[in-house]
Amino acid sequence: MDLAYTDDQKAFRDEVRSFLDEKLPKRLSDKVASGKRLTKADYEEWHAILHDKGWLGVTWPKEHGGTGWDAVERHIFEMETTRANAPRIVPFGINMLGPVLMKFGSDEQKAHYLPRILDGSDWWCQGYSEPGAGSDLASLKCSAERDGDHYIVNGQKTWTTLGQHANMIFCLVRTSKEGKPQEGISFLLIDMDSPGVSVRPIVLIDGEAEVNEVWFDNVKVPAENLVGEENKGWTYAKYLLTHERTNIAGVGFSTAALASLKRIAGLEMQDGKPLIENPLFAAKVAQVEIDLMAMATTNLRVVAAAAAGQAPGPESSMLKIKGTVIRQEINHLTRRAVGPYALPFVSEALEDGSNVEPVGPDYALPAVQSYFNNRKLSIYGGSNEVQRGIITKAILEL
Amino acid sequence: MNFELTDERQMLQDSLRRYLSDTVTPELLHKATEAGSGHSDTLWQGLSEMGVSGALFSEDDGGFGGTGFDLSVVFEEMGRVGAFEPLIESGILAGGLIAALGSDAQKALIEEIVAGGTILTLAHGEPGSRYDLAHVETQATATDDGYTLSGRKSLVMAASAASHAVVSARTSGDRRDAAGISLFLVPLDADGLEIRDYPMNGGGRAAELALTDVTLPADARIGPEGDAHAALETAQARAICAQCAEAVGLMDAIKDLTVGYLQQRRQFGQPIGKFQALQHRMADLLIEIEQARSAVINLAGHLEAPRTDRERHVSAAKNLVGRTAKLVVEESIQMHGGIGMTMEYALGHLAKRLTMIDHRFGDADWHLERFIRLAAA
Numbered sequence: 032m033d034l035a036y037t038d039d040q041k042a043f044r045d046e047v048r049s050f051l052d053e054k055l056p057k058r059l060s061d062k063v064a065s066g067k068r069l070t071k072a073d074y075e076e077w078h079a080i081l082h083d084k085g086w087l088g089v090t091w092p093k094e095h096g097g098t099g100w101d102a103v104e105r106h107i108f109e110m111e112t113t114r115a116n117a118p119r120i121v122p123f124g125i126n127m128l129g130p131v132l133m134k135f136g137s138d139e140q141k142a143h144y145l146p147r148i149l150d151g152s153d154w155w156c157q158g159y160s161e162p163g164a165g166s167d168l169a170s171l172k173c174s175a176e177r178d179g180d181h182y183i184v185n186g187q188k189t190w191t192t193l194g195q196h197a198n199m200i201f202c203l204v205r206t207s208k209e210g211k212p213q214e215g216i217s218f219l220l221i222d223m224d225s226p227g228v229s230v231r232p233i234v235l236i237d238g239e240a241e242v243n244e245v246w247f248d249n250v251k252v253p254a255e256n257l258v259g260e261e262n263k264g265w266t267y268a269k270y271l272l273t274h275e276r277t278n279i280a281g282v283g284f285s286t287a288a289l290a291s292l293k294r295i296a297g298l299e300m301q302d303g304k305p306l307i308e309n310p311l312f313a314a315k316v317a318q319v320e321i322d323l324m325a326m327a328t329t330n331l332r333v334v335a336a337a338a339a340g341q342a343p344g345p346e347s348s349m350l351k352i353k354g355t356v357i358r359q360e361i362n363h364l365t366r367r368a369v370g371p372y373a374l375p376f377v378s379e380a381l382e383d384g385s386n387v388e389p390v391g392p393d394y395a396l397p398a399v400q401s402y403f404n405n406r407k408l409s410i411y412g413g414s415n416e417v418q419r420g421i422i423t424k425a426i427l428e429l
Numbered sequence: 430m431n432f433e434l435t436d437e438r439q440m441l442q443d444s445l446r447r448y449l450s451d452t453v454t455p456e457l458l459h460k461a462t463e464a465g466s467g468h469s470d471t472l473w474q475g476l477s478e479m480g481v482s483g484a485l486f487s488e489d490d491g492g493f494g495g496t497g498f499d500l501s502v503v504f505e506e507m508g509r510v511g512a513f514e515p516l517i518e519s520g521i522l523a524g525g526l527i528a529a530l531g532s533d534a535q536k537a538l539i540e541e542i543v544a545g546g547t548i549l550t551l552a553h554g555e556p557g558s559r560y561d562l563a564h565v566e567t568q569a570t571a572t573d574d575g576y577t578l579s580g581r582k583s584l585v586m587a588a589s590a591a592s593h594a595v596v597s598a599r600t601s602g603d604r605r606d607a608a609g610i611s612l613f614l615v616p617l618d619a620d621g622l623e624i625r626d627y628p629m630n631g632g633g634r635a636a637e638l639a640l641t642d643v644t645l646p647a648d649a650r651i652g653p654e655g656d657a658h659a660a661l662e663t664a665q666a667r668a669i670c671a672q673c674a675e676a677v678g679l680m681d682a683i684k685d686l687t688v689g690y691l692q693q694r695r696q697f698g699q700p701i702g703k704f705q706a707l708q709h710r711m712a713d714l715l716i717e718i719e720q721a722r723s724a725v726i727n728l729a730g731h732l733e734a735p736r737t738d739r740e741r742h743v744s745a746a747k748n749l750v751g752r753t754a755k756l757v758v759e760e761s762i763q764m765h766g767g768i769g770m771t772m773e774y775a776l777g778h779l780a781k782r783l784t785m786i787d788h789r790f791g792d793a794d795w796h797l798e799r800f801i802r803l804a805a806a
């Protein structure tokens with residue numbers, strides 16, 4: 032065992048650092064650091080910069096225009112980009128759909144869609160969940176009926192993250208009511224501009240509209256948009272979920288959030304001293320830092336154990352639970368740190384270029400918003416209860 | 430010992446609960462959120478007609494209650510519906526300080542507060558004061574016929590609804606000294622007063638006040654010069670009692686909502702409330718909420734006790750309620766899944782309001798340390 036980076040890995044880290052120094056626009060890193068709203072154009076700008084360098088397909092093999100990086104290289108990239116306050120890579124095309132198409136898509140689908148993910152022609156969103164089908168995803172009802180060389184789609188999806196920006200949605204749809212519910216599900220790619228598709232934003236408790244409801248009313252979808260075989264969608268969906276979980280530990284995000292917490296607690300004065308010098312508060316910050324140090328290694332152990340290009344198995348459930356608990360605790364302490372200035376809710380101040388000043392320090396509202404918003408971490412991508420179920424069955428065999 | 434409410438308080442609780450559950454609809458809360466005044470005129474009027482503010486004052490001061498148990502009955506009900514009317518600001522803080530220290534002429538205002546026609550607020554916190562009650566940098570300088578006030582006041586709640594603020598300012602001492610703080614009654618349209626008003630997380634509005642040579646007559650001072658700290662502490666103790674009772678009301682409402690959801694929401698062919706993983710967590714919530722209720726009862730029962738005894742219960746309740754609030758908010762959202770994170774569903778507002786309780790008058794950690802210090806003293 033050797034915890035140190037090899038010379039090659041150190042050189043790679045330096046390369047990532049100097050790339051970020053040179054190419055990450057300060058306008059974007061300032062926005063991320065200060066918790067301002069990122070627009071669609073901001074994400075697209077950052078994707079284009081990464082794509083130029085060949086670094087957008089972080090998890091993709093070289094043959095499809097990806098980086099071909101191993102687990103340690105991906106870890107280094109994650110740590111450096113979050114530390115530099117780069118925008119996150121929007122995961123739906125890169126981390127979710129990409130791997131599914133590579134494994135199960137037709138040659139035409141690969142040739143058409145994969146480059147479009149990289150060059151930004153398509154913005155994908157994920158149409159899995161429905162009002163009645165959350166944890167019990169297999170009970171989904173949104174239906175696709177074959178009609179000649181088309182499918183006719185009817186039904187509703189919900190919680191569709193950033194669907195307001197998307198022109199494409201990958202959906203799980205019901206193509207059969209026979210047999211077990213899992214056996215009648217198909218994986219369909221739908222153009223959001225098709226007649227009959229409508230999108231309604233949902234405002235979350237942080238005050239932002241990041242998720243949506245999506246309705247399909249007799250939407251005509253070409254049959255060639257089916258991925259793999261009809262009624263085999265559940266297999267592809269599960270494959271996608273394991274990939275969704277590869278970066279689920281969020282070590283980079285937590286590390287950046289911890290640094291931000293320490294900075295804020297150094298600025299906030301409580302009873303005449305910086306809050307970070309308060310023994311009780313300092314102990315809580317230290318506690319979560321200790322957890323995070325171990326988490327970074329747990330994460331690498333699990334990710335490195337998976338064969339190259341493969342997603343980790345049920346161990347990723349462990350990463351999801353512990354990773355989200357740690358990040359939520361950091362968010363909680365940051366909310367605490369801002370004190371009474373958690374109260375003002377002046378969301379106009381988050382808009383870039385608005386001349387509305389925040390009330391109190393500029394980090395206060397983003398701290399509160401992150402606390403509320405990141406309650407989602409333990410709900411989506413398979414809730415932490417569902418993950419415990421997986422550990423119980425697949426690892427402990429109870 | 431007897432844990433029953435007196436007949437009068439039971440009646441107050443029953444009629445208030447009935448009135449609030451009939452009146453406070455999601456639409457009313459929405460309108461109150463949008464209102465420039467930061468609260469609901471309809472609700473305020475209804476509460477005034479019921480004489481609810483009277484329950485916050487003793488008979489000597491022109492009310493019909495004023496004890497810890499009167500406060501806890503009223504505010505538990507307010508919490509249960511997620512209302513955010515300026516009762517703490519007007520009745521307990523500003524009104525309570527006037528009742529404690531005011532001249533007869535000033536005390537005439539209490540009648541108006543009780544009737545609901547006048548809303549007052551307290552302008553005490555400052556940009557750097559955080560939770561330290563003695564931290565006052567705003568200066569009051571004596572003139573020939575009164576005072577001029579200069580400085581900044583922060584998070585002055587209900588400023589947009591209030592006609593006057595009780596403003597604390599230093600007449601002597603250093604910025605964190607308990608001695609040397611005086612109180613003044615300041616009309617909110619006074620010359621030299623700049624107000625920036627804004628909405629808050631969890632409902633209601635507050636304002637930042639900038640005072641530049643605000644000129645006041647001598648009779649604007651409330652109570653003796655430089656000696657307001659003890660009264661501020663007492664008023665804050667009463668406000669914390671009210672706020673903790675409100676938190677318990679919010680917790681009850683959230684618990685009921687969550688239990689209802691666990692019964693109704695089906696996944697995997699059964700109500701999610703049948704999953705033992707969730708059942709046990711709901712049981713834990715119930716235990717913690719009952720503990721919070723007891724902490725509030727302890728505080729309400731010691732609100733008239735000598736200072737150290739009272740303040741130990743203040744910090745005990747604020748610590749326990751702060752911890753429980755976090756647990757209740759996080760667990761209830763988690764057990765709801767996605768729907769628990771939306772503002773369209775009732776939990777959203779209740780959870781935000783309950784979370785924000787920890788950001789006023791000291792958070793759970795701050796009161797934990799204070800409890801230790803008070804025990805050592």
Ligand SMILES: Cc1cc2nc3c(=O)[nH]c(=O)nc-3n(C[C@H](O)[C@H](O)[C@H](O)COP(=O)(O)OP(=O)(O)OC[C@H]3O[C@@H](n4cnc5c(N)ncnc54)[C@H](O)[C@@H]3O)c2cc1C
Nearest residue numbers: 157159160165166190192407411414416704763764766767
């Ligand atoms: C901010 C946000 C963004 C999202 N983005 C997307 C997206 O882009 N695309 C998409 O398709 N979906 C998305 N989701 C949906 C997400 O995947 C679901 O919320 C999740 O699957 C949980 O489903 P649910 O919300 O219906 O909760 P439910 O499944 O109803 O669960 C409610 C509670 O019951 C628990 N529970 C359920 N089953 C069991 C069990 N067997 N044992 C013990 N406990 C159980 C859950 O853990 C949870 O605590 C998003 C959700 C959120 C909050």
